[in-house]
Amino acid sequence: MAIDPGLRRLILPTLLPAFPGLTAPQWAVDLVAEGLGGYVVFYYNIADTGQLRALTGSLREVRPDVLLSLDEEGGDVTRLGHLTGSPYPGNAALGAIDDLGLTERIYRAIGADLRATGFNLDLAPTVDVNTADDNPIIGTRSFGTDPARVSAHAAAAIAGLQSAGVAACAKHFPGHGATHTDSHLEMPTVDVPMGLLRERDLAPFAAAIEAGARSIMTAHIRVPVLTGDLPATFSRPALVDLLRGELGFTGVIVSDALDMRGAAGIAGSTAKAAPRALAAGVDLLCLAGQCDQDLVEETIAEITVAVDAGWLPVARIEEAAGRVADLSAWSIAAARAEDAADDGIGYPAAQRAVRVEGSLIGLDSPLVVQMVDAELNIAAGRVPWGLGPHINGTQQLQVAIQSASPEQVRALAGTRPIVVVGRNLHRQPAAAALIEALAPTNPVVAVEMGWPSAWRPAGVRAFVTTFGASRANGWAAASALGLTG
Template identity: 80%
Template sequence: MAIDPGLRRLILPTLLPAFPGLSAPRWALDLVAEGLGGYVIFYYNIADPEQVGALTASLREARADVLLSLDEEGGDVTRLAHLAGSPYPGNAALGAVDDPGLTERIYRAIGLDLRASGFNLNLAPTVDVNTSDHNPTVGTRSFGTDPTRVSAQAAAAVTGLQSAGVAACAKHFPGHGATSTDSHLALPTVDAPLPLLRERDLAPFAAAIEAGTQSIMTAHIRVPELTGDLPATFSRAAMVDLLRGELGFTGVVISDALDMRGVAEIAGSTAKGAPRALLAGVDLLCLAGQCDRDLIEETIAEIAAAVRAGWLPTSRIEQAAQRVAELSRWTAKTGPDAGADAAGDGTGAGIGYPAARRAVRVEGSLTGLGSPLVVQIADAELNIAAGRVPWGLGPHINGTEQVQLAPPGESPERVRALAGTRPIVVVGRNLHRLPGAADLIEALAPTNPVVAVEMGWPTAWRPAGVRAFVTTFGASRANGWAAASALGLTGASAARVGVDAIR
């Protein structure tokens, strides 16, 4: 059935899809000119600064106030720096430092990098309170486990980002930190009573709202006392009664990607989830990482069908479109505040590396390591939100031998043969849950001095017999340099990244 042109024009501003390729397809430009809300840019759209600048410029030529967004969290989740790793530490490291002023400067620098590349909306910061050591999707993206600390950091991040003229998006409401299931793959349940949810999970969102965040992203999680059997993205009790009514949020509510199984399987498809999210109170619909013109048109058709069927009021779409227009106006009129002390230069070296070094925690002794064998243990699981981004000590330890291993089944004898009498530095992310990692480390400790370097989410687990345990609170390029610096493996390169600023 043909869609009324007026209804189509009303629906378009509520859509935030993606497109393939390093340049915008003709259809993507046409949709912007027609009134599409904006796009999410992914790693596969970015090759280098010149290319991404040309890409965003082409979209702005189609319409100047189009929303151009991406997930640039710093730390493990980066799009601009996906080929080399982020030059900024992520939230876990910033939470460990516990200096809101530093967090504000880091996020301002990120915002200035984004602004220079043509972006006006950052789908960050993550403000989930990570209370599950086995959380497969949040982890080091969180500022920590303490709601008070996370709240202070969330407010600082929002303030810093928006001081650069880039709208912030606090995520994932009402809190994804207590899950052990990835909502990309299934619908997680947070079985928490509402008083606990308010005290633990909602406090950082309240702080972000108080700091003026322009947008908030939904979580595809089920909270039985709040949402019943529905994910929060489809729950009016969560999106309207709680977020709008109780917390007083007046900005734009953005859905997490509607192709994630946490909602797509419940709705029946990505497109069918769109009108359900709008009905619940979502304003801007992030469709999918892998998106094309057909999916966008299918989504428009599903929303129009819901209007014709009478269960999605036109007034709800008008309200959503108006909020998106207000966000677009905010980004158009807001520029970087003058006189701030952090400038984004695309490298992060002047601020990001020293900040990451401040986060490093060392238990035990690192003296006498000399030239060790560095063993990097490959991930047993992939954080889908982060994707495949280079990590580890490799770029920072020229002249130090490094090998890649993939337990379980890796022989300690083989590692000893490679190391000889040298100390061994074992580097991994989430060592506590990597199959075979703990056994390998503890098998090596009786014969060689062993240092374990944890670049994932820190837990109470410590391997027996090691000389030292180093925690970086993240695996960005900056975190890798910080670990190598703490181990004494960086040599003269430390001077190039402002190591004096650490003190």
């Protein structure tokens, strides 16, 4: 279809797609020159620091204020550290430590890493209050279960990031922490009264706004009292009446990825989700993790159709484009000399988060058994985790959760102590059964590197909680067990 060039120029700043490869394809470079809002960079775009700087630099040469973003939360969700794991503990560990100054320093260090590699927008921090132990997508990405604590750390994280010249994006509005399903796969529902939503889920967003967050990301979740049958991303009552009106947010509203089932599944496609999100009040549209030129052009076409049909006013697109331009201008004004690296800050921080219940005495020369995940946090992806990189001379065994047998493990361990390492053990009955079957014959320590729950296995010598599975968390656990020497 023929698209008016003026309308195309107006639409482009509202788009935040991705592209494949370690170098930007020509179409991606050309779109920056045309006025595209920016890009989301994923793990598959990153090989090493030198390559990444060359990639972002090639786009900034075309337009210095282009928004280059990624999901760098520290902890379990890392793009810069996707090959090794993040050197920083994530939000759950920071919330457990409860040192606001430390949280600000960690996020300032993350911001310095991002600025040094060419980024000016971090799709972080997660400010959801994780009240569901079986939440499959938030978990250790949350600062905790207490709205006041999450609010305080959200503000500290935003201050740290933005002091490094990187815009923060508080997510996932109006709060993804009480969900039991993953919006990548379906549209979760949080069916609570408005009073509870304000008191529990909205409090950290109010704190983020007060802290000056430059952007806020929507959630593809349904809150019947607020959004009816629609996800928040498509809801004007959520984004305009509540977020803009009641909470007073004036920055950029960013959508979560529109290819997720919670959005594309409702609209019919990723491209069709874009004009619905714009009409609801979104300013910057994250399109998809797997994106190409065809999807960008299809999205522009669908937005044009909505304008021609009369249900998406041109004034709404102008408003969105203006907010994105303001964010881009802020990123230029906030540019600063590269901070000195805060080397190693994450490792002692992760050590402060470790909690030990029971005794670690007499656990010499253990067999370390890592439970291979049966479940995968889609937002985190496949990032290395565990104690493995940090222990030398200690025998290790990786076992599949569903097929591991006590006899296999016991035969290898003999009479030695056994350290079982897992994530979200409380959600995996087979893992719990293995630990409890080993405890009567061997000294057993369980190491929980996922979301901490009230569950504790019977008969174990000790239970160790790390509040995350980053590289720093793994080192901290190995250190606590005396295995790093």
